[in-house]
Amino acid sequence: MPSARTATTKTDTVLAAAVDVALTAATHQAGDFGVGEYLGCELEGERLLTHYFACPHSGYRGWRWAVTLTRPPRARTATVDEVVLIPGDDALLATEWVPWADRVRPDDVTPGTLLPTADNDPRVEPGFTGGEMAADEDPAEWSATRDIVSDLGLGRERVLSHEGRSRAAERWLGGEGGPDNASTRHAPGLCVECAYFQRITGSLGVLFGVCTNEYSPRDAKVVSIDHGCGGHSNVVADQRGVDLPAPVYDTIGADDKAIFD
Numbered sequence: 001m002p003s004a005r006t007a008t009t010k011t012d013t014v015l016a017a018a019v020d021v022a023l024t025a026a027t028h029q030a031g032d033f034g035v036g037e038y039l040g041c042e043l044e045g046e047r048l049l050t051h052y053f054a055c056p057h058s059g060y061r062g063w064r065w066a067v068t069l070t071r072p073p074r075a076r077t078a079t080v081d082e083v084v085l086i087p088g089d090d091a092l093l094a095t096e097w098v099p100w101a102d103r104v105r106p107d108d109v110t111p112g113t114l115l116p117t118a119d120n121d122p123r124v125e126p127g128f129t130g131g132e133m134a135a136d137e138d139p140a141e142w143s144a145t146r147d148i149v150s151d152l153g154l155g156r157e158r159v160l161s162h163e164g165r166s167r168a169a170e171r172w173l174g175g176e177g178g179p180d181n182a183s184t185r186h187a188p189g190l191c192v193e194c195a196y197f198q199r200i201t202g203s204l205g206v207l208f209g210v211c212t213n214e215y216s217p218r219d220a221k222v223v224s225i226d227h228g229c230g231g232h233s234n235v236v237a238d239q240r241g242v243d244l245p246a247p248v249y250d251t252i253g254a255d256d257k258a259i260f261d
Contacts, residue, residue: 018078022051042152062091123164187228195233
């Protein structure tokens with residue numbers, strides 16, 4: 001930010017001295033916002049200079065009025081070129097605008113919300129549905145092909161690409177279902193050794209599965225094979241309860257009346 005005390009080796013003395021002209025223009029433009037103290041001037045070019053004034057408005061902390069003056073060659077009178085309100089180094093600014101497609105978060109996709117898939121989305125690639133084959137040409141071959149396509153998980157218009165799988169793997173490994181967290185460090189065993197661990201199909205199944213333990217915090221969620229929690233199926237109680245025999249009642253030494261009196 002320019003300072004009123006800062007000396008410049010070269011300036012336009014006519015424009016630099018026209019502080020009152022700049023103040024009048026700033027006051028007219030500011031209206032209820034007001035004009036604060038003079039902050040100095042800055043030479044923009046030949047016969048072009050900008051004066052700066054603070055903006056005292058509480059909603060525009062750190063902003064300043066910039067009044068640019070100019071003059072014709074050999075003229076001794078300054079002319080107002082423009083008056084604008086600009087942010088300073090410590091100005092209070094709105095957050096940087098982010099396109100809608102880049103600011104959507106998982107929690108934003110609520111029931112009824114549609115999230116279109118971009119045509120160039122690198123996470124997906126064309127699949128194979130078998131729809132290009134005519135069923136009446138060779139029904140047996142067509143049926144066999146459809147079965148193979150279904151078994152391979154390709155019977156969709158789009159399938160997950162290599163980049164899509166890589167992104168998912170990185171996200172899951174770094175999340176709460178991955179290995180680097182307090183739950184895993186205190187777990188008695190890993191998910192890959194647990195009866196409640198159900199692997200998912202496809203290449204991601206090498207590293208991931210789904211937890212099926214209803215008492216685990218990861219129930220119905222993806223976990224890595226090296227994740228762990230306290231709900232491991234190998235956990236057993238150190239001391240089990242003792243099965244007591246059925247009670248025996250003495251009905252010989254006492255009559256019924258004595259028992260229930």
